[in-house]
Amino acid sequence: MPPLTQPVPAAEERSHEILASIRQAFAEKGFDGASMQDLARAAGMSVGNFYRYFPSKAAIVQAMCGYDLAEIQGEFAEIQTSDRPMACLRERILNQFSEDSQKDGQLWAEITAAAIRKPEIGEAARQMEETIVSLLTAIFAQATGRPVAEARLRYEGQCQMLVMLVKAMATRTAQCGPASPALAAQVVAVIDRILTEISNDKAEG
């Protein structure tokens, strides 16, 4: 399935390129360790020009969260229009545990630490989790034939648990390498239990 693509304005596209080029430097040196000079250098730009795109590290994190979220929204749009949304969701969640997620885990560990210290970063991270919970809720509402508001109350804990598990696994993989098969089996069992429970919780009538 091709990813959802939308035409983006030139400035936004340039921001996206810059973010991609500094992602590695940001993750490797850490939120405080990477100076704006380091980041400008990684982007191959003068510091002055770099500041025009991103006036602060918080602005960088907010933009990164925004782009990641756009990607996640595209994935959820595909899930929702697939033949079997719950099976498709399961597959996407398990894909998150592949080796690719290692770099994301490093970045997430940095953002998490910074989010606790800096309110503006905390806000960006909270909005991201909140949006993912809403996207999950929409899938669960569809799968159970329940109104979104009802699904939101009913599956809040399950949605938060799924987000926490995916994040914990990404961070752990970045720190310790791929999970043991035994740990992976435990995580998959929890996810399957949650998804099965919701699939079987159809609204009456």
Next chain:
Amino acid sequence: MPPLTQPVPAAEERSHEILASIRQAFAEKGFDGASMQDLARAAGMSVGNFYRYFPSKAAIVQAMCGYDLAEIQGEFAEIQTSDRPMACLRERILNQFSEDSQKDGQLWAEITAAAIRKPEIGEAARQMEETIVSLLTAIFAQATGRPVAEARLRYEGQCQMLVMLVKAMATRTAQCGPASPALAAQVVAVIDRILTEISNDKAEG
């Protein structure tokens, strides 16, 4: 039950005092954000004297992990000698989710991010997880009447899952505040399922 206390040499006691006084500064400013000068100031010491106790930030993290681990080992010793070790273990795990754990979560988020970037910190964090897994294994071996080596293989995934969940909840609490009752219920259900499964997995004969 009184905590296990052992007489400690004076220098070690002084190190412990220093660590307690800088813990907050370390968590608040971040691993890279807190300079050795900041930390010496928080401990009320000259930089030169501070360096004599802790020559590097890695040495601080290693010492913090060491002290935390000594505390955890004391708790596990109490669990193992209690009347109902599995019930006692459950209670201690759930206690981790109380408001006290918020500060630990902030420190853990910092250590996790630093552990991915700096091998010597990664090593200290890995040893800590490894030791906790061994302590859990010992309880599970006792509860099931299985040899420790067998319990280690058999319950590896469960032990790693428990450690990951406790860490993820502590980090999340530091970032987002106390978990919703719905999320807490999900986490408790996973822990109870793991502990019940192991309790029922007694060796034959």
